[in-house]
Amino acid sequence: MGCRSCDKPKMNYRKGLWSPEEDQRLRDYILKHGLGCWSAVPAKAGLQRNGKSCRLRWINYLRPGLKRGMFSQEEEDVVINLQAKLGNKWSQIAMHLPGRTDNEVKNYWNSYLKKRVMQLGSNSSSNPASKNASPELLTSMSATTELIMTGGGEGGSTATSTHDHDANIGSSGAISAAEPFVDQQHQHQHQQAKNYAFADWMPATAAAAAPGPESYSMSAHWPASTASSGNVTPSHGAFVGDQMSGSSYAALQHPHQHHQQQQEHHHHQSAVTAAGAAGMVAGGGYFDLLNMGDIYGGFTTTNDDLLF
DNA sequence: AACCGCAACAACCGCAAAGGG
DNA sequence: TCCCTTTGCGGTTGTTGCGGT
Numbered sequence: 001m002g003c004r005s006c007d008k009p010k011m012n013y014r015k016g017l018w019s020p021e022e023d024q025r026l027r028d029y030i031l032k033h034g035l036g037c038w039s040a041v042p043a044k045a046g047l048q049r050n051g052k053s054c055r056l057r058w059i060n061y062l063r064p065g066l067k068r069g070m071f072s073q074e075e076e077d078v079v080i081n082l083q084a085k086l087g088n089k090w091s092q093i094a095m096h097l098p099g100r101t102d103n104e105v106k107n108y109w110n111s112y113l114k115k116r117v118m119q120l121g122s123n124s125s126s127n128p129a130s131k132n133a134s135p136e137l138l139t140s141m142s143a144t145t146e147l148i149m150t151g152g153g154e155g156g157s158t159a160t161s162t163h164d165h166d167a168n169i170g171s172s173g174a175i176s177a178a179e180p181f182v183d184q185q186h187q188h189q190h191q192q193a194k195n196y197a198f199a200d201w202m203p204a205t206a207a208a209a210a211p212g213p214e215s216y217s218m219s220a221h222w223p224a225s226t227a228s229s230g231n232v233t234p235s236h237g238a239f240v241g242d243q244m245s246g247s248s249y250a251a252l253q254h255p256h257q258h259h260q261q262q263q264e265h266h267h268h269q270s271a272v273t274a275a276g277a278a279g280m281v282a283g284g285g286y287f288d289l290l291n292m293g294d295i296y297g298g299f300t301t302t303n304d305d306l307l308f
Numbered sequence: 309a310a311c312c313g314c315a316a317c318a319a320c321c322g323c324a325a326a327g328g329g
Numbered sequence: 330t331c332c333c334t335t336t337g338c339g340g341t342t343g344t345t346g347c348g349g350t
Contacts, residue, residue, distance in 0.1 A: 016319075016343085016344085017318070017344080018318090039334080039336095051336090055336075056318090056320085059337095088340085089338090090338075102337095102338070103319085103339095106338095108316090111317075112316085
């Protein structure tokens, strides 16, 4: 673990939100050199951040295969039940949610699920998980969750969960069966969550070709319009901008979500709408993480064990 | 229009474990 | 075995936008 070659002079590290340039530098470096000694990354990548910050940024935001947008019903079920079973072991819970990070799970729990479970939890039943979840909630649990809870999914639960997602999304991104217990606001969120825009920075051409990790081309995480304002220049041609800020990403955003991207969306909506259309993928217009799992065969979507 | 509270998310902080010298 | 450094994890804080008053 010790990495004495990484010794470096003490310096003032930048803090706060990451700029597009910093993202680009980090992404460039990791894709070029792979993951190694995080403490050495800032210097080598030309970043005034500490290694810890770089690692966090990569894991939570830049890593390929990350799923953005609201949690689906199945994901909620998994979180609720695994939280009841494991406690606040966010990294372990996140392992059951492909494309989700522990930080994301934790945030989602703290900002939304915890309150909901506490509300519903007052009507506890005999179900083991009902310490925290209501009967109606539990009856909505997917087979996926049951598999995980009973241990049947050990090792394979991730794939099963993925499959369930796939089934619910459908080719057009349409919603499947009704979700009875969610309130209006969150039902809206669930509907949006059915559509997965792929990672912020994966070029549509690369996604369509599904060539494997080694063929990544660097693309702008930020919208073309942002790039053109002097920050990052997209390197890919046909797909200008990114899905996150384009029509497909916007389609899955709750009004309160992703204020940064949302902000960009506000600023650049007209510019990226056309670009987003150009980047649409056949069959619904969304990149699907599930397919990306194949594309990124070399990446794991679980927490932090990404290795090249 | 201004202010305030809330929600959502990104990022920081501190601690513990792991591993090399 | 101890010390030091890196890494991983969970708790917490900071930032931002939105909606209500």
